[in-house]
Structure formats: structure tokens, C-alpha cells
Amino acid sequence: MKKIEILDSTLRDGAQGEGVNFSVQDKIHICQALDELGIQYIEAGNPGSNPKDMEFFMEIKKNPLPYAKVCAFGATRRKNISCQKDENLSCLLEAQTDYVVIFGKSWTFQVTEIIKTSLEENLRMIEETCAYLKENGRHVFYDAEHFFTAWKEDKDYALQTIEAAVRGGAETVCLCETKGGFMIDECRAAVKEVVKKYGSKVKIGIHTHNDCGLAVANSLVAVEEGALQVQGVLLGFGERTGNANLSTIIPNLQLKMGYSCIPQENMEKLTSICKKIAEITNISLHPQSPYVGASAFAHKAGMHIDAVLKNPFAYEHIEPEVVGNSRKFLMSEVAGRATIIDKIQKLVPGLKKTDKIVNEIIKKIKDLEFEGYQFEGADGSFELLVLKLMGQYKPFFKLHYYQTNGSNPRPEPGVCSCAQIKVEVDGNFEITAGEGDGPVNALDIALRNALQRFYPMVSKIRLVDYKVRVLDGKSATAAKVRVIIESTDGNESWTTIGVSCDVIEASWIALQDSFEYKLIKSL
Numbered sequence: 001m002k003k004i005e006i007l008d009s010t011l012r013d014g015a016q017g018e019g020v021n022f023s024v025q026d027k028i029h030i031c032q033a034l035d036e037l038g039i040q041y042i043e044a045g046n047p048g049s050n051p052k053d054m055e056f057f058m059e060i061k062k063n064p065l066p067y068a069k070v071c072a073f074g075a076t077r078r079k080n081i082s083c084q085k086d087e088n089l090s091c092l093l094e095a096q097t098d099y100v101v102i103f104g105k106s107w108t109f110q111v112t113e114i115i116k117t118s119l120e121e122n123l124r125m126i127e128e129t130c131a132y133l134k135e136n137g138r139h140v141f142y143d144a145e146h147f148f149t150a151w152k153e154d155k156d157y158a159l160q161t162i163e164a165a166v167r168g169g170a171e172t173v174c175l176c177e178t179k180g181g182f183m184i185d186e187c188r189a190a191v192k193e194v195v196k197k198y199g200s201k202v203k204i205g206i207h208t209h210n211d212c213g214l215a216v217a218n219s220l221v222a223v224e225e226g227a228l229q230v231q232g233v234l235l236g237f238g239e240r241t242g243n244a245n246l247s248t249i250i251p252n253l254q255l256k257m258g259y260s261c262i263p264q265e266n267m268e269k270l271t272s273i274c275k276k277i278a279e280i281t282n283i284s285l286h287p288q289s290p291y292v293g294a295s296a297f298a299h300k301a302g303m304h305i306d307a308v309l310k311n312p313f314a315y316e317h318i319e320p321e322v323v324g325n326s327r328k329f330l331m332s333e334v335a336g337r338a339t340i341i342d343k344i345q346k347l348v349p350g351l352k353k354t355d356k357i358v359n360e361i362i363k364k365i366k367d368l369e370f371e372g373y374q375f376e377g378a379d380g381s382f383e384l385l386v387l388k389l390m391g392q393y394k395p396f397f398k399l400h401y402y403q404t405n406g407s408n409p410r411p412e413p414g415v416c417s418c419a420q421i422k423v424e425v426d427g428n429f430e431i432t433a434g435e436g437d438g439p440v441n442a443l444d445i446a447l448r449n450a451l452q453r454f455y456p457m458v459s460k461i462r463l464v465d466y467k468v469r470v471l472d473g474k475s476a477t478a479a480k481v482r483v484i485i486e487s488t489d490g491n492e493s494w495t496t497i498g499v500s501c502d503v504i505e506a507s508w509i510a511l512q513d514s515f516e517y518k519l520i521k522s523l
Contacts, residue, residue: 001258001259001260002258002259002260003228003259003260003261004223004227004228004229004230004253004259004260004261005040005041005172005203005205005228005229005230006039006040006041006229006230006232006246006250006261006262007039007040007041007042007043007071007101007141007174007205007229007230007231007232008034008039008041008042008043008231008232008233008234008246009043009207009231009232009233009238009243010030010034010042010233010234010235010277010281011027011030011031011042011043011044011045011056012043012044012045012046012073013043013231013233013238013239013243014233014234014235014237014238014243015045016238016239017237017238017239017242019283020237020281020283022280022281023052024052024055024056024059026280026281027044027045027056027060028056028059028060028063029276029280030277030280030281031044031060031065031068031070032065033273033276033277033280034068034234034273034277035065035066035067035068036266036269036273037234037262037266037269037270037273038067038262038263038266039068039234039246039262040067040068040069041068041069041071041099041141041229042065042068042069042070042071043071043073043101043231044056044057044060044070044071044072044073044097045057045072045073046072046073046074046088047072047074047091047092047094047095048074048087048088048089048090048091048092054091054094054095057070057072057095057096057097061096069097069098069099070097070099071097071099071100071101071141072092072095072097072099072100072101073100073101073102073103074088074089074091074092074100074101074102074103075088075102075103075104076102076103076104076105076125076126076129077089077125077128077129077132078125079115079116079117079121079122079125080117080121082128083128083129083132084132089129089132089133092133092138093133093136093138097138098137098138098139099138099139099140099141100133100138100139100140100141101141101142101143101174102129102130102133102140102141102142102143102170103142103143103144103145103176104122104125104126104129104142104143104144104145104161104165105122105145105146105161106144106145106146106147106149106150106151106157106158106161106162106176107145107146107147107149107150107153107154107158108150108153108154108157109149109153110145110146119157122161123160123161123164124164126142126161126164126165126168127164127165127167127168128168129168130142130164130165130167130168130169130170131167131168131169134168134169139171140168140169140170140171141170141171141172141173141174141205141229142165142168142170142172142173142174143174143176143207143231144158144161144162144165144173144174144175144176145176145178146176146178146179147161147175147176147177147178147190148175148176148177148178148179148182148186148187148190149178149179149181151190152186159194159197162194162198163198165202166198166201166202170202171202171203172202172203172204172205172228172229173194173198173202173203173204173205174204174205174206174207174229174231175190175191175194175204175205175206175207175222175227176207176208177206177207177208177209177215177218178207178209179209179211180208180209180210180211180212180214180215180240180241181211181212182212182214182218183212183214184214184217184218184221187208187214187218187221187222188221188222188224188225191204191206191221191222191225191226191227192225192226195225195226195227196226199226203228203229204226204227204228204229205227205228205229205230205231206218206219206222206223206227206229206230206231206244207231207232207244208222208232208243208244209238209239209240209241209242209243209244210236210238210240210241210242210243210244210245211240211241213241215232215236215242215243215244215245216244216245216248216249216252218244219232219244219249220249220252220253220257223253223257223259224257230244230246230249230253230261231244232244232245232246232249233245233246234246234247234273234274234277235247235274235277235278235281235283235285235289236248237281237283245289247270247274247289247290247291247292248289248290248291249261250262250270251267251270251290251291251318251322251323254267255267255318255322255323267322267323267324268321268322268323268324269324270291270292270323270324271291271292271323271324271325272324274289274292275292275493279464279488279490282464284464284465284486291318291323291325292323292324292325293325294328295328296320296325297316297320297325297326297327297328298327298328299315299327299328312327328379341353341358343382343386344358344361344386347383347386347387347390348386348390348392357389357390360389361385361386361389364385364389365382365385368385368499371480371499372471372480372482372499373482373497373499374482374484374497375497378484378495378496378497378510379494379495380487380494380495380496380513380514380517381495381496381497381510381513381517383517383520384496384513384516384517384520387520393520395516396425396455396515396516396519396520396523397423397424397425397450397451397454397515398423398424398425399421399422399423399512400422400423400424400429401421401422402419402420402421402422402443402446402508403419403420403421404417404418404419404439404442404443404504405417405418405439406438406439414436414437415435415436415437416436416437416438417435417436417437417438417439417441417442418433418434418435418436418442419433419434419436419439419442419443419445419446420432420433420446421433421434421443421446421447421450422450423447423450423451425451425454426454428454430450430451430453430454431450432446432449432450433446433449434446434447434448434449439504439507440466440504440507440511443504443507443508443511444463444511447511447512447515448461451515455519455522455523457489457518457519457522458515458518458519460489460490460518461487461488461489461514461515461518462487462488462489462490463485463486463487463514464486464487464488464493465484465485465486466483466484466485466486466507467483467484467485468481468482468483468503468506468507469481469482469484471499479501480499480500480501481499481500481501481503481506482497482498482499482506483497483498483499483503483506483507483509483510484496484497484510485497485498485507485510485511485514487514487517487518489518492521494514494517494518496510496511496513496514496517497509497510497513498510498511498513
């Protein structure tokens, strides 16, 4: 199989995404996760841009990764000075990485109007920077910024910038579709010509953005035309609409197109690594993400489910286990009996579809969905419901009462509500309180404080998503609401649901299920 190098830029290009902010420790954990997956190169930041990135490079040097090569990122030298006097290049060398990624200008507009220099000086900046870093023992990857825009407006100059990087000793020249606006055929044609002209001298790479939703497609066609390195972000986030999503590109190339990107035995780690990086980044992994999303192999329609139960090939393009994911049958009014039976049998092995309890469970699900519950997005609550109806559930704690109140103005930053709660565990009582940014947050903290004495593992539970939907807008403030909570312990995620005309009560129902689910799985 032909080898395709993968360069992940989660810590550099991905960090430019809205709401993304990594600590040094976050960056180290992400590097370790990417290394475990088998990513070859990790573009980890610009040491000349901020002290945090330089601190990271110093820390990662103390504990080098077993497989992945960490790359420092920076620009070519500034105009009209020598490489030796350029502070950013000095920082790149100070980062002590064996590999560096340098970006330079390909587009005449960027040269004359943005960095305000001559076209000739820009070529010298590219060539001299690559040569300087190579002379100092670095492997150099050159990113041709705005290459595709430059190709469209002034192809000759765009090629001159590549020639300058080649003369300077760059090992890989990566063509950057920086504005994310190019169509597939345009991308294909440009890569094809560049590979034909320079492919025997250097490796050609591809770096795309997703402004037209084509970052993955353009990366794949670039590989088809001879690109040997693909740059992107594992989960696809980044500036504007994001970067090429490597969690889609890698399995597409390796499972569908006959290329090798990561060790084959690591492919089954893909979903868990994506979840880990989402957790570190403090984002939710989009459920409909190809291959790794929670809904990637989810089936809802009764006829679809029946077919998949007979033979998954009927509606699945690969076996979910290949990428470490799992098949899911959704609970809803359009799901068939076979769906419910299959899910119940995973919880209660040996149950037959003719058993009376099956009809009771189906009826209960449909009754609750009529009231506003939606179990297709709340597997945790569904499991608890089945166990209760099967008589296999014993509450871990009993609520005696909870109280919440709010304060305005806030007494201190991050606090606008407090909650008090009294619970009972095996005849022992605990009364605790919690302060938080809203009544649900305060209630969550109070419950956690109350249960930790009895169940220390609840300290690992963290709410990662909280959704409220009004089910009956006509009733105004008396409307029934549905609350869905997603929780995690750092390894597993689960979702629970509550419905009530009182948003706090609906939140409590979902919150209680969340803690009960964790406890029933752990004890």
C-alpha cells in the first residue's frame, strides 16, 4: 500500500478555532493521543508567537513521543533582514524540534498588499529561510499559503515560490487552499500539474479549509493526483468553518482507497482517540461525524433495523468495530419491536421477544414519548427504564428534598444560584449545598457533594452538554420542557433525559438518571 504522511495541526491551526483554548498540559495530552493513533507528524504551535507555545516545546522535549514527530511552525524571515537576525526563526531553532513547518506567500496580492514587499524579495525570503533551517539541522516542510488562489491569478509566480522552496532544501512542499473556496476539479488540476513538475524533487502535500464544505474531498483528490502528505485537524475544527477533518480522511484513504496512513492495528482506536481529544478540547464530538460520531452507525426506521439485524451490510458501509465505533438502534415511535428487543437483550441476556415484559416496555416507551420523552438521544435513561421495569433496579440514593434560589446581582463571579439538597443512602442522611452559575449547575454541585462520601467515583462525573427544548410553546411560561444532559467520566459518555412543566424538575430527573447510570455501571 502506498504510504501517505499525515500531519495533524490540531494544536496550531485547530487552536485558531472559535472557543478553542489549550493549556500546555492539554497540548501534551493531545500529542500523546495523536501519537497513540499513529499520526506521523504533529504541528504543535508557533514558538515565536507566544510564551505558552515555547513552554510546551520545552516540556515535550523532556518526554519525547514514541512515534510521532513534533513540528514547530513559523513564517519565513521578515522582509529586508537576514535569517540570523529574525527573532521568529531564532525561536524556531530554540524549540529544538527536528522538523519545522514554514509558511510563505504564494499570492502576489499577499506579497505586495499585505506584507508590503517586492515579488523578488518574497522569493528570497522563502529560499533563504528554508536553506537557513536546513543548515541548522532541521527537516523543512514548506507551506505554500494561498497557493490555489495564486495559481488562479498568477500561475507563473505561484510556481516560482515553489521553486524557491525547492532550491532552499524543503523536503515537502504543501499546497495550501487557505481560503477554502476552491472546487474539486480546480484543486485536482493544480495538484496534478505541480506533482508532474516537482514530484520527482520533493514530496507534495495538501492543506485545505472547509469554507465550501469540500476540505475532505479536495484532500482526497489531491492524494489521487500524487500528493504524499495530508495536513488537517483530527476533528476538523479550526478558523472560520474549520480544517480538513482527518478522522474522515484517514479511514477514507485507508479503508476505501488503498493507501496506508496509520498502522492498521490502530484503526480501531480512531473513535476513542477522537472522543479523548474532544474531551480535552472541551467540545462535543458531533454525533453525525462520519466513522466516529455516535450516530455514524445508528438506525431508527423499523425496516432499516430489521434489515441490519439480519445482515448489517444492508445499510452499513463498513463494520463499526473497524474504527472502534459501535452499532446503535434508536428508540422511537418508528422503531420496530426488533430494535427494542435487541437493546433489551444486551441488558438482560436470554429475554425472548414473546416474553410479556417486552410488550410492557414497548407500551411504556410509547407512553413516555407521548409525554415528551425521546429515548433515541438518551440511552442512559433508557437502560435505567428497562432495568426498573424488569425489577432489576435498586436506587442508590433517595431524595428527601432539594431547594434552589438565585441572586441578582451576582454575589461573586461565576455564582448566581445556590442549591441545598438532602439525600439518604442506606439509612444515612447527608445535607449539602452548592453554588453555581445557574440553578442546575448549583444542583449538580450539591448532589455531587452529597454523594461523594458514599460513592467516591461520582467525583469523576462531568456534565458536557445541557439542552432544553420547549415542547408546547402555546402554554407560554407553563409549557412542558424536555431537558437532555450529556455526561462523561473522562472515558465514557452517556445521555439522560427529563420532562416536566418545571425546568428545574426536568433537569433534576435527567441529572439523577445521569448519576444513577454511572453508579449502576461502576458498582
